[in-house]
Amino acid sequence: MKLLITGGAGFIGSNFIRYWLEQHSEDRIVNLDALTYAGNLENLKGLDESRHSFIQGDVRNPEDVSRAMDDVDVVVHFAAESHVDRSIDGGRVFLETNVIGTFNLLEEVRRRENQIKRFHHISTDEVFGSLSLDEPRRFDERSPHDARSPYSASKVAAEHLVRAYCHTHNLPFTISNCSNNYGPYHHPEKLIPLMITRALRDEPLPVYGDGLNIRDWIHVADHCRGIEAILLRGKEGETYCLGGDSEVPNIEVVKSILRHLGKPESLISYVEDRKGHDRRYAIDSSKAQRELGWQPQYSFEAGLQDTINWYLANRSWWEPLLAKN
Numbered sequence: 223m224k225l226l227i228t229g230g231a232g233f234i235g236s237n238f239i240r241y242w243l244e245q246h247s248e249d250r251i252v253n254l255d256a257l258t259y260a261g262n263l264e265n266l267k268g269l270d271e272s273r274h275s276f277i278q279g280d281v282r283n284p285e286d287v288s289r290a291m292d293d294v295d296v297v298v299h300f301a302a303e304s305h306v307d308r309s310i311d312g313g314r315v316f317l318e319t320n321v322i323g324t325f326n327l328l329e330e331v332r333r334r335e336n337q338i339k340r341f342h343h344i345s346t347d348e349v350f351g352s353l354s355l356d357e358p359r360r361f362d363e364r365s366p367h368d369a370r371s372p373y374s375a376s377k378v379a380a381e382h383l384v385r386a387y388c389h390t391h392n393l394p395f396t397i398s399n400c401s402n403n404y405g406p407y408h409h410p411e412k413l414i415p416l417m418i419t420r421a422l423r424d425e426p427l428p429v430y431g432d433g434l435n436i437r438d439w440i441h442v443a444d445h446c447r448g449i450e451a452i453l454l455r456g457k458e459g460e461t462y463c464l465g466g467d468s469e470v471p472n473i474e475v476v477k478s479i480l481r482h483l484g485k486p487e488s489l490i491s492y493v494e495d496r497k498g499h500d501r502r503y504a505i506d507s508s509k510a511q512r513e514l515g516w517q518p519q520y521s522f523e524a525g526l527q528d529t530i531n532w533y534l535a536n537r538s539w540w541e542p543l544l545a546k547n
């Protein structure tokens with residue numbers, strides 16, 4: 223089988239490519255990535271070039287998309303602008319990449335009629351909006367969309383396009399909504415690697431607002447296994463929520479990192495809250511557990527320890543990224 227992975231030079235896409243090539247020794251992957259600030263060829267180092275080919279190209283460009291889809295059986299669409307803070311500073315590229323880029327891929331799938339056996343769209347739990355700290359409710363596949371940042375609005379729009387296009391043109395699709403990922407190759411602009419890399423340099427750790435916002439953390443390896451389960455056992459036309467069963471307040475994430483690294487809590491610096499900051503995300507993944515036989519394997523503490531060890535062992539990966547910002 224040949225898979226087209228979009229955004230495969232980013233955090234989750236590159237982890238997925240490594241995982242898939244290890245698990246599926248007959249398969250080949252073509253990776254279409256524009257190499258924005260978030261894309262990094264270092265994430266792909268050491269991959270077997272006879273089974274992984276890289277195309278530098280842009281999902282906003284229909285010709286790049288068409289070129290990448292030759293001989294492909296399955297598309298897994300990760301490519302996106304992914305950082306909420308950047309979407310607050312300027313939303314246009316989020317609409318262009320996340321919405322028009324998804325549209326271009328769907329157009330190409332449609333043009334190729336029976337060639338593509340599955341279009342899997344990677345979405346996020348952020349499309350469901352925000353939960354309060356004191357309610358037991360979690361998001362699941364029936365939760366309504368309630369985007370609250372330009373990023374999540376662009377992901378909602380993309381999801382609607384996938385469903386509408388595939389319904390209209392009878393295309394085989396699946397969608398996953400995943401909670402916050404962490405693990406190796408995560409760009410240091412995001413919470414966990416930001417805190418690890420700053421703590422390692424004894425720099426202040428900026429915590430938004432009161433630090434009590436909760437995210438449901440999932441190790442990227444568990445996310446990759448979840449996508450695999452959907453591709454192999456998921457039903458066409460279905461959506462699956464994937465979560466880590468690990469709700470942790472941001473301030474506890476930061477304190478755990480300091481504890482693991484033996485650094486003082488005096489490094490914590492509370493800063494002005496993010497505009498429109500969602501209070502809590504939590505995912506109920508019982509549908510994926512029941513129907514796909516998938517469940518997250520990492521506890522947050524074990525996954526965090528592994529992740530910290532990876533950043534300790536891979537300074538040469540992340541230090542150049544800090545110099546670029």
Ligand SMILES: NC(=O)c1ccc[n+]([C@@H]2O[C@H](COP(=O)([O-])OP(=O)(O)OC[C@H]3O[C@@H](n4cnc5c(N)ncnc54)[C@H](O)[C@@H]3O)[C@@H](O)[C@H]2O)c1
Pocket residue numbers: 228229230231232233234235254255256257258259260261262279280281282299300301302303304305319323344345346347377399400401402403404409
């Ligand atoms: N990181 C998370 O916690 C999380 C959680 C749920 C869902 N998601 C979704 O997973 C996907 C991947 O997220 P990530 O954290 O790996 O993001 P990332 O920012 O690390 O990687 C995105 C990749 O897409 C590429 N890209 C950006 N614009 C492009 C374009 N116009 N054309 C081609 N390539 C382009 C970038 O170069 C980069 O390699 C996204 O769709 C995101 O919405 C992420």
